[in-house]
Amino acid sequence: MGMSNDDELVSDYLRRLETAASALPADRRRELVEEITVHIAEARAANPDQPGGVRTILDQLGAPEEIVRADGIGAAASPQSPMPDQLGRLEIVAIVLLLIGGVVLPVIGWAVGVVLLWLSPRWGLRDKLLGTLVWPGGLLAPLVVFAAIATAAVFTVGPVCSTSSPGGTVCTSQTLPPWLTITLSVIAIVASVVGPIWTTVRLVRRARQPLATTGETDQGLLISPLSA
Amino acid sequence: MYCMVAGEAGNLVAQMRRGVLPYCVLAMLGDQERYGFELVHSLGSTYGLVTGEGTIYPLLARLRKQGLVDTSWRESESGPPRRYYRLTSEGKNALDEFSRSWQDLRNSVDALIGIGGAGLGETGKAETP
Numbered sequence: 001m002g003m004s005n006d007d008e009l010v011s012d013y014l015r016r017l018e019t020a021a022s023a024l025p026a027d028r029r030r031e032l033v034e035e036i037t038v039h040i041a042e043a044r045a046a047n048p049d050q051p052g053g054v055r056t057i058l059d060q061l062g063a064p065e066e067i068v069r070a071d072g073i074g075a076a077a078s079p080q081s082p083m084p085d086q087l088g089r090l091e092i093v094a095i096v097l098l099l100i101g102g103v104v105l106p107v108i109g110w111a112v113g114v115v116l117l118w119l120s121p122r123w124g125l126r127d128k129l130l131g132t133l134v135w136p137g138g139l140l141a142p143l144v145v146f147a148a149i150a151t152a153a154v155f156t157v158g159p160v161c162s163t164s165s166p167g168g169t170v171c172t173s174q175t176l177p178p179w180l181t182i183t184l185s186v187i188a189i190v191a192s193v194v195g196p197i198w199t200t201v202r203l204v205r206r207a208r209q210p211l212a213t214t215g216e217t218d219q220g221l222l223i224s225p226l227s228a
Numbered sequence: 229m230y231c232m233v234a235g236e237a238g239n240l241v242a243q244m245r246r247g248v249l250p251y252c253v254l255a256m257l258g259d260q261e262r263y264g265f266e267l268v269h270s271l272g273s274t275y276g277l278v279t280g281e282g283t284i285y286p287l288l289a290r291l292r293k294q295g296l297v298d299t300s301w302r303e304s305e306s307g308p309p310r311r312y313y314r315l316t317s318e319g320k321n322a323l324d325e326f327s328r329s330w331q332d333l334r335n336s337v338d339a340l341i342g343i344g345g346a347g348l349g350e351t352g353k354a355e356t357p
């Protein structure tokens with residue numbers, strides 16, 4: 001007979017539709033799949049002896065990807081719903097870990113953030129490299145820098161070389177005048193704070209690419225001018 | 229700038245089909261409410277306005293969202309409940325407005341192309357038969 005073959009064709013088609021529709025919001029996806037399922041059932045019932053059977057019905061429906069694309073265009077062109085600006089959960093966790101993971105759980109927290117960063121499909125190679133190298137440790141870096149400077153400062157801003165006493169006191173490993181040390185310290189701290197923050201902002205912006213960009217707005221439907 | 233290339237008419241017609249499709253949906257609902265399958269199937273097969281019938285469903289969802297059509301569920305003897313679509317008053321207004329614009333456009337283009345006996349007179353104005 002071929003009934004089971006037809007059923008297989010239908011379930012394959014619906015599976016393709018589900019996959020293609022994963023880019024849509026959950027309730028719209030469910031609705032669309034339901035509508036198409038019902039359509040196929042009605043079409044089969046309306047014409048049980050149709051030559052070509054289910055295959056004709058599916059051909060007339062068109063490719064699942066096209067159907068989903070039509071829905072995507074709608075989401076972009078509809079005046080009521082703004083561009084889906086979704087920052088995925090993966091991306092949010094990655095960004096948080098990159099920024100403060102190193103502070104909460106030194107090294108490991110940040111390292112996990114790096115792993116998630118590279119796992120995400122939303123960032124290009126350049127962004128991923130940026131996220132990893134600027135700076136390693138996220139906001140842990142300024143703390144490290146600050147600690148390093150504080151330790152060094154004890155030695156350099158400490159006992160000053162005294163040249164006025166007759167015997168000539170030996171300086172203790174001072175190479176930089178205090179003002180230079182402080183200036184460099186400030187620069188280092190600012191850079192190590194600004195770096196991760198700037199990287200974070202950039203990663204957030206990049207991850208916010210709308211999901212359904214098809215670039216077909218010039219061929220979009222004419223409904224929008226007439227809708228109130 | 230829109231440049232015309234030979235053979236582009238086919239592409240233009242496809243674009244125009246896409247453009248008028250929403251109004252054709254509204255027009256089909258003008259006289260009576262219809263359920264999803266019959267609407268979609270008519271537009272696709274009878275009128276040949278879309279190549280993929282499935283793409284009409286997202287369009288219907290859009291029209292619903294824009295308040296131009298309304299839906300209701302009806303029990304059907306032969307299976308699961310059916311979703312019936314009908315025109316709202318806003319939808320009716322949109323359809324009327326489109327009808328007027330379409331008539332004007334069609335008359336002008338027809339006159340220029342010389343279809344239907346209406347050609348351009350010496351004064352340059354269309355002569356209605």
